[in-house]
Amino acid sequence: MFASGAAVTLGLTAMSTVLGLAVGILGAVGKGSKFPAVRSFVGGYVEAIRNTPFIVQLFFVFFGLPALGIRIGEYVATVLAMTLNLGAYSVEIIHSGIASVPKEHLEAAASLAMTRGETFRHVVLPQAIAKVFPALSSQIVITMLGSAMVPQISVADLTYAASYIQSRNFRAFETYFPDHDRLSRDGDPLALPAQRSRQAPVRPQSPRCPMIEFTFEQILTNLLLAACRTVVLSIVSFVAGGIVGFVLLIMRVSSSRVLRTIVKAYIEIFQDTPLLMQLFLVFFGLPLLGIEVEPWIAATVGLTLFTSAYLAEIWRGCVEAIPKGQWEA
Numbered sequence: 001m002f003a004s005g006a007a008v009t010l011g012l013t014a015m016s017t018v019l020g021l022a023v024g025i026l027g028a029v030g031k032g033s034k035f036p037a038v039r040s041f042v043g044g045y046v047e048a049i050r051n052t053p054f055i056v057q058l059f060f061v062f063f064g065l066p067a068l069g070i071r072i073g074e075y076v077a078t079v080l081a082m083t084l085n086l087g088a089y090s091v092e093i094i095h096s097g098i099a100s101v102p103k104e105h106l107e108a109a110a111s112l113a114m115t116r117g118e119t120f121r122h123v124v125l126p127q128a129i130a131k132v133f134p135a136l137s138s139q140i141v142i143t144m145l146g147s148a149m150v151p152q153i154s155v156a157d158l159t160y161a162a163s164y165i166q167s168r169n170f171r172a173f174e175t176y177f178p179d180h181d182r183l184s185r186d187g188d189p190l191a192l193p194a195q196r197s198r199q200a201p202v203r204p205q206s207p208r209c210p211m212i213e214f215t216f217e218q219i220l221t222n223l224l225l226a227a228c229r230t231v232v233l234s235i236v237s238f239v240a241g242g243i244v245g246f247v248l249l250i251m252r253v254s255s256s257r258v259l260r261t262i263v264k265a266y267i268e269i270f271q272d273t274p275l276l277m278q279l280f281l282v283f284f285g286l287p288l289l290g291i292e293v294e295p296w297i298a299a300t301v302g303l304t305l306f307t308s309a310y311l312a313e314i315w316r317g318c319v320e321a322i323p324k325g326q327w328e329a
Helices: 002-031 037-052 054-067 074-099 103-111 117-151 156-168 171-174 178-185 195-198 217-253 257-271 275-289 294-318 324-328
Strands: none
Touching: 002 037, 002 074, 002 117, 002 156, 037 074, 054 074, 074 117, 103 117, 117 156, 117 275, 171 275, 217 257, 217 294, 217 324, 275 294
């Protein structure tokens, strides 16, 4: 099941990468257009996508398009949402690459009687892609990690497979952070151990509850309350992540090779795994060590660790960008 889920995740990522880069190239061209309406449209698209969570975009595509009479399946909706998300970020990345192409190269192409289309295809675009390839690669990885949200609309990807297996064997930590030795000893991960099944309490069936109707004022109040909690959680995790990231920065630029290796491994782990998986590992993993945590504490810890990994690399780039002469001075 893990293999089929991984295949779905990779397939969705591959299709959205091709389509998203195409959207990014078109958007980058439109961003440099001489028509204000085109520039405004591209700018609005980029801002709308970059300032909203991916799961909200996914819900808008999956639930919003049918409201307009456009019915699509969950896989098509996922590819479309991932394409729009990647395309918005790619617009800015590719546009910066296009802007970095020397003006002399364009003049040389014009002297060879190349048209604007030929100049863009053979001179501008290859150089732009080559210069921003690392940033594009990172964004593609981030898009793939964001696909951990797609089980919310019943897409059977890798996260869906892990959640399904965890719901069958009740071993969340081993599922999201596979312990291969233990799984090999216990056999099929889908099989519930006999001892666990004997000890598992039987929950009584709860009676059906009538659907609760909310007024507009109640919905608005709950949304505002949730927004306040999100802002507070973001601020706390960013401040704590900044402190941890600064400590990681000092270790990252230290003369000790061991410290640099540890920090590099820490950063790679958190940058190469979805935030959702990290939250699950904190919330389900710490209790296995005897540390019971509340959901708010688990969310704060997970976001802090996630933020610190990115801030440490950002600050390291800033430190390394300082000219050597200023350090000597």
